Amino acid sequence: MPKTIEEINLKIKNGEAVVFTAEEIIGVVKEKGLKKATEEVDVVTTGTFGPMCSSGAYLNIGHSQPRIKLGGGRVYLNDVPAYTGLAAVDIFIGATATPDDDPRNKVYPGEFNYGGGHVIEELVAGKDIRLEATAYGTDCYPRKKLETWINLKDLNEAVLFNMRNAYQNYNVATNLSNKTIYTYMGILKHNLGNVTYCSAGQLSPLLNDPYYKTIGIGTKVFFGGGVGYVAWQGTQFNPTVPRTENGVPKGGAGTLALIGDLKQMSSRWLVGTSMLGYGPTLTVGVGVPIPILSEEVLKYTTVTDEEIIGTIYDYSDAYPNRRAEPIGEVTYAQLRSGKITLQGKKVPTASLSSYPRALEIANTLKEWLKTGKFELTEPVAPLPSVESGLTFKPLKERPIEH
Template sequence: MSEQKQGKTFQVNKTYAEINARIKAGEAVVVTADEMVDIVRQEGPVEAARRVDVVTTGTFSVMCSSGMFFNFGQSNPTIKGQKVWVNKVAAYAGLAAVDAYIGATEPTENDPLNQVYPGEFRYGGGHVIEDLVAGKKVLLEVKAYPTDCYANTKMHKEVTLADLPYALLCNPRNGYQNYNCAVNLSDRIVYTYMGTLKPNCRNANYCSAGQISPLLNDPLYRTIGIGTRIFLGGGVGYVTFQGTQHNPAAPRGENGVPIRPAGTMMVQGDLKKMSPEWLRGVSLQGYGCSLAVGLGVPIPILNEEMAQFTGVSDEEIFTHIVDYGYDYTNGVARNYGKVSYAQLRSEEIEVAGKKVPTAPLSSLSKARKIAETLKEWIQQGKFHLGEPVDYFPSADFSFDKPEPQE
């Protein structure tokens, strides 16, 4: 069967309904993105599309744009929260009476370590989320002004996740589609969200799962959109919109994969069904607190184009080298070269003629475990595909156009 779509005639055409029916019947062929690389190499995209129904992806990394909406329940007499803290971490309470949002990067107040070393925080919103998911008790403190319908002015109690009437992990920007390779060309050490960078380009940090990363397997957002069902924090979540800083106009290579930071996803899911294995509070030296998030997206192989996309390898995915010692903070756009993820994973790259050791901020082993877990869920009929109700803004990209010049 063929279909004319986006100016192309596809030899293979499947629908979400057909793939979900195969999942329900236990007949769907599901492979990880790592496995799909070899299948496409050996059989080509058309045969791969005929053979494979779903490709699973994964990533586990620090995702600063993360947080939790929660309802902490009413008191007697009733209260309208004005200021809220959880384990001394401030939450935003400008919502309804007992609703609040706590962000992963919000640090605990009055951390004594920060008084000595600015930017040093041992505990923050990401740790609160991990503690709650782990079943630990946290201290909830609420202050309020009195009104006729909300007379109480204080609340102080220990709660667990089970005690909260509602807890929603809601992350405005996750799963970045490619990201910079960070170096430091200055003569001083710098502390960044990309980790500690030694002076005079003595190390290079990167942060992507490469060929197994979700948005790198759907570079033009053909299948990932509003309503896509995903693995999130060890449970089931959904893509609810394009993420903040979504930039489909970023320059792309010949395979459609961006060579600079591009697409992002807004995601959310029921925190009460998640696991501390996949939501870990972190503290980055000299930068602050955050949350490491486990995220996986199934990619339906609707046609050979999607097979080609999901067959992309680390050798074919490139990113730019960016100086965080001066250029990044001062808005200077200088080009220090491109490197592939295969080169980055070799643990050494060359920058300005100098051999530089590399290190990832994302966990490839955990990304692979997420892809394998999602594969098992689908094979067991526990997880079906969510067809998007709408799609992200995409790039005006053609495979016939040359790579953009910068």
């Protein structure tokens, strides 16, 4: 008999929910069989902890006396510029924002030791942040300059709002050129010197619900150590990519836009990150519970790293020049073994997303569900799946005539 989210929530409230992580469920289903396991298991928890650039937070800092209109002015948080094109005291700090005086890649490869992601980490950690602002002054908002310390606890709202997190699979990167390159996929050594990848694989939220049968808008999730919600499909949402027989996308497909109260999050799960030669970003912890509503839903959660295929691209040429020329396919089990064979060469592999920390997220969420600290929500609208026909379009440049 299919379960409902309401029934599962009743069990969660009574402390009776049967919960496994996406890693554990593989063995459980192998042992009990799909039918019996579907009857017994209520929720499977997932997790991922990797650098996610489309992350940021909006803050309402409160009104100064006299008032200042930051909107249309300039705001810096610890020297990192924040976006101000909003109402008087609402600002948005993005993960990849870089201080104006950072040498960037003028000193190549740039170190990017401090940026928006680091501001968010320090804010969440409860540290004072230096705000410096200039504005043009109006009759109702006369002030033109503001320099003050701000602290998370004093802000009216501090909301983490990430436009694209938890990518459902991702490119695997290597370098075919004869020099080392510095990318968002890490340092790639020359002549197939190494291969990097960035997915929690069998623990990754959307790889455990490949057709978005349970994860939808309104789904409550583990977000940065606190609680958040799926706000929308993430940007670059691309459900129509090639998939394996099991429905697993062979490259970046679905993504999630997530929202949550920064005030209850933790700097253990929002870590300011620096990609050498690329820029600053934020490593974000996300965990999504999957309610086991049917055998089909459970079957998808038993996906293993052996069944998840990543597509390898050359980041020295094909990727930067946007040519869809994969140079191979590899399973995450092969990637996690530490070495793969590519073009007849044994190539060492490295991960950019942390599997141990993804597992910790899945286990934390499991604990929350088992102790009644976290209840499931019913999605209010589905994410567009394969039948939507939605694709991720490249930019068609149209020359501007002068």
